[in-house]
Amino acid sequence: MKLYNRTQIQDVVQLDHDALEAVEAGFRALGEGQVVQPPILSMAIEESNGEVDVKTAHIRGNDRFAIKVSPGFFDNPSLGLPSLNGLMIVFSARTGLVEAVLFDEGYLTDIRTALAGAIAAKHLSRQDSCRATVIGAGVQAELQIAALKLVRDIDTVDVWARDTDRANAYAERMRARFDGLTVNVHGEIDSACREADVIITTTPSKSPLLDAAHLPVGVHVTAMGSDSPEKRELDASVMTRADVFVADTRAQSETNGELKAWAGKAPPFEVHELGHVIASGQSPRTGQDQITVCDLTGTGVQDTAIAGFALSRLTSGH
Numbered sequence: 001m002k003l004y005n006r007t008q009i010q011d012v013v014q015l016d017h018d019a020l021e022a023v024e025a026g027f028r029a030l031g032e033g034q035v036v037q038p039p040i041l042s043m044a045i046e047e048s049n050g051e052v053d054v055k056t057a058h059i060r061g062n063d064r065f066a067i068k069v070s071p072g073f074f075d076n077p078s079l080g081l082p083s084l085n086g087l088m089i090v091f092s093a094r095t096g097l098v099e100a101v102l103f104d105e106g107y108l109t110d111i112r113t114a115l116a117g118a119i120a121a122k123h124l125s126r127q128d129s130c131r132a133t134v135i136g137a138g139v140q141a142e143l144q145i146a147a148l149k150l151v152r153d154i155d156t157v158d159v160w161a162r163d164t165d166r167a168n169a170y171a172e173r174m175r176a177r178f179d180g181l182t183v184n185v186h187g188e189i190d191s192a193c194r195e196a197d198v199i200i201t202t203t204p205s206k207s208p209l210l211d212a213a214h215l216p217v218g219v220h221v222t223a224m225g226s227d228s229p230e231k232r233e234l235d236a237s238v239m240t241r242a243d244v245f246v247a248d249t250r251a252q253s254e255t256n257g258e259l260k261a262w263a264g265k266a267p268p269f270e271v272h273e274l275g276h277v278i279a280s281g282q283s284p285r286t287g288q289d290q291i292t293v294c295d296l297t298g299t300g301v302q303d304t305a306i307a308g309f310a311l312s313r314l315t316s317g318h
Helices: 006-012 017-031 107-124 139-148 164-177 189-193 236-241 250-255 258-262 274-280 300-316
Strands: 002-005 041-045 050-059 064-073 087-092 098-103 131-135 156-160 182-185 198-201 220-223 244-247 271-273 292-295
Touching (some): 002 300, 017 050, 017 274, 050 300, 064 300, 098 300, 107 220, 107 300, 131 139, 131 189, 139 164, 139 198, 156 164, 156 189, 236 258, 250 258, 250 271, 258 292, 271 274
Parallel strands (some): 002 098, 131 156, 131 198, 156 182, 198 220, 220 292
Antiparallel strands (some): 050 064, 064 087, 087 098
């Protein structure tokens, strides 16, 4: 068994086309019915404002599968500690023996989450999309744009966050990271979204932030912040206004994601799953003026895909 730390993993896994293809292949296998994926095991640590999620999946035919343990303790920044942490354990799918522990401290989760957003935009946004709006100014706000630039020629980013200082700091980081990128900070969500081709929500909000009035014609929305029962980023009007709604998995969206708005009831629109969209080879977007929404709650197949990709690079001396 090998133990790899975050630095070793970061050296070989970045936001690039190879990593994107690995995660996309995992979603495709899910859509083709080639994945065994149990429900998320989730536990709240309420007295510390924390939670722990355990995710796993096996892609049939793969030599390995991963189990990820992902704690999120959201008061940690006040202690000078990161909110998110964790590790992935990689097992042989033939013997069940542990092959490696990837002590990535949440890095691979950040990467596969950002790549899922890019994959959603690849299949659902207009191909000529060049302007993105980000709601939130944390790590994913940065990574989602970096990943999105793998599939769309983004030249302008508009950002809104509750904390204006954080939004301004985000804008400075993004301008420094991407030469020629225009980044505008907004005081209101409405103005931030007005000219968007793609809107990405990246917050831990417990009440909806984005509503139908914020959506310009033809926009694609990726909502990736709602990943537990108490979180919500989208008002129900966003989904009913949309022409196409896609979830990474319907079951998780109903319990942890934006379909909680219809708890116990069938929503008044068709629900697609991202894996099925990829496997079909045909986008459900059929017109430039359509509005599309993708709800990403984070799946075990993403973790197995990115862990397998990481370990292959670590052992090949890439």
